[in-house]
Ligand SMILES: Cc1cc2nc3c(=O)[nH]c(=O)nc-3n(C[C@H](O)[C@H](O)[C@H](O)COP(=O)(O)O)c2cc1C
Ligand code: SF4
């Protein structure tokens with residue numbers, strides 16, 4: 018039975034308010050951390066927990082924290098990344114909207130661990146009502162002595178503020194977020210220097226996802242070892258998954274990492290299976306940026322083993338036959354969906370969101386979108402498919418920030434697995450306007466003999 | 468490491484010792500010749516420039532003596548520091564040439580290719596780049612992006628359609644003015660160079676944005692359409708000026724000064740910026756002391772003219788037995 022660590026009290030009436038949250042054990046981790054632990058103890062527990070960043074890249078949080086430069090006399094900052102704009106991902110909103118104090122509690126403990134006295138939550142501009150919920154919660158936290166000067170008499174001061182973005186996906190990239198927070202245009206910075214050395218106002222800075230910071234609360238409460246007991250291998254703890262698409266029960270689920278994809282997709286505890294009894298055609302398991310998987314690679318890997326909801330298992334087979342856990346945006350497509358259209362739709366998004374700093378992403382994203390649109394509306398040519406492949410390959414790896422890769426990968430994966438559907442669109446320009454291709458044929462992946 | 472300690476780097480098989488903190492691009496420039504990657508956005512005197520155009524991508528086949536692992540991705544040579552023992556491949560790497568071809572194509576798909584009517588033709592870095600690395604035909608079948616031409620300031624015309632968003636002019640304006648007057652509006656391929664209040668670039672040195680612009684997006688209104696640059700003869704000249712060094716290049720048509728620019732080095736970079744007065748107002752020969760013909764070291768159309776021709780290096784006959 019799955020244990021919930023973040024959404025445990027999700028169902029409790031009024032949990033959004035301070036009083037109810039506190040009555041149900043809220044802010045215990047702050048008491049424990051500030052009274053009984055040193056900042057280094059907390060970093061140690063987070064390391065032990067094996068927690069990995071929930072914002073997409075899956076970088077070990079404890080390690081990230083230990084990289085933070087600590088020059089004398091220079092303030093440090095913790096920034097919470099609540100920009101959540103990846104298509105298919107809506108878990109952070111759910112968490113902030115339902116249990117805002119959990120994030121604030123996590124921010125206090127994490128700021129203490131990092132020695133940050135001024136922390137920010139950077140939230141996407143479209144989440145204005147969530148911003149109001151957070152601000153109210155922050156006021157309550159101040160009023161009850163959890164924020165401000167000398168918290169719990171420990172000598173630790175912390176000010177926390179929420180800053181809204183103006184509606185740009187790119188401001189979720191950590192250095193663009195920092196630029197935006199500084200009041201500038203949200204262009205990603207070149208790295209190095211990394212934020213851990215020079216971040217907000219050139220000061221050492223940690224940027225973490227909402228869910229990552231919230232997960233620090235149970236880690237401090239129960240200990241890192243306890244947290245690490247959940248999960249498999251290097252995928253420890255629980256993960257929020259935003260499930261959407263043609264399933265019976267779309268929504269946000271907290272899973273133990275290690276649940277099988279099959280169970281997640283078909284059991285009533287989670288997605289509840291395909292809607293209207295349709296067949297599964299494809300799945301994007303980690304948000305729009307990760308490679309799409311055709312139906313026969315969703316629940317099984319290319320070698321025939323069960324695919325699990327872990328960082329490792331979802332990426333098994335590399336880009337040839339795997340994908341990524343990413344930010345946990347689990348998008349399911351049934352047999353009536355068109356992959357060309359879906360790929361075009363994603364390309365449209367990345368074109369719209371490119372900051373335009375570097376030429377491959379600025380120009381390449383728009384080009385891919387236009388070529389995909391032609392194929393989608395029945396004006397494509399066979400060479401267009403190879404052209405698309407070539408364009409994405411010239412964007413990937415050649416840009417300042419990972420948005421270029423995020424734009425290239427979905428196109429690459431769609432062509433890699435669904436080439437026959439693209440070709441059908443080209444060969445059947447009128448039929449493809451009224452009909453969908455259905456499932457693609459299964460390919461076998463030659464496994465290299467050892 | 469002491470101040471004058473040198474570190475060793477090898478680019479396309481040529482080794483040089485440079486000061487720590489040198490970028491791969493600048494190390495390559497110290498070697499010179501074919502090992503130098505093209506750079507469309509980096510500009511050594513502009514703080515923060517570089518990293519954007521991606522034309523200077525190179526392959527690092529050996530990280531350093533200490534950590535010899537190759538770097539998995541291509542890196543931008545303008546912003547990557549050399550390490551001791553580093554080995555870099557520029558033109559000797561297929562990956563680099565392929566990626567660069569891609570970048571050139573990206574820079575060109577939305578470019579109007581109006582070279583026949585563009586003032587920059589002949590001294591345009593994009594033109595040179597396309598000539599050297601580009602494809603001869605386009606694979607882009609869509610309408611190109613277009614913008615209206617605007618006057619920015621009294622003397623400068625912005626033809627945004629030609630802009631490659633290298634940000635050089637933005638950094639120039641940022642460094643020259645206290646208040647930010649010039650920046651980038653919108654994003655992605657809709658991004659454009661803008662002035663907050665049009666025609667408001669009044670700074671005495673703002674004319675330099677014309678010289679830093681690698682393409683014909685920013686041009687001199689006092690010179691627009693007066694002549695093709697290759698019909699004009701550049702001479703080095705100086706004048707007494709209270710605002711700047713007064714060291715400039717006069718572009719002559721017969722006895723007349725058709726335009727004044729700052730002096731650019733072999734990589735198209737101005738080392739001494741000149742003031743607006745020298746650039747836009749001093750168009751009388753008597754205001755200048757002429758030093759002599761300017762040697763144009765770049766392989767541009769201008770240098771193909773008769774006054775200072777460089778002999779191309781590859782003259783070896785194929786059938787030389
Ligand atoms: C284009 C782009 C958008 C991103 N958007 C988000 C986002 O909305 N939320 C987020 O947490 N991380 C986002 N990231 C990842 C962040 O750069 C960063 O890795 C993350 O916030 C680190 O937090 P974590 O270690 O807790 O995962 C984005 C990255 C890119 C390249
Ligand atoms: S990859 Fe795209 S979004 Fe990222 S810096 Fe370059 S242009 Fe901007």
Ligand code: SF4
Nearest residue numbers: 630631633634636680
């Ligand atoms: S106007 Fe010229 S200098 Fe300015 S960004 Fe465009 S190409 Fe670069």
Ligand code: FES
Nearest residue numbers: 509518520521545
């Ligand atoms: S010159 Fe290096 S990226 Fe433009």
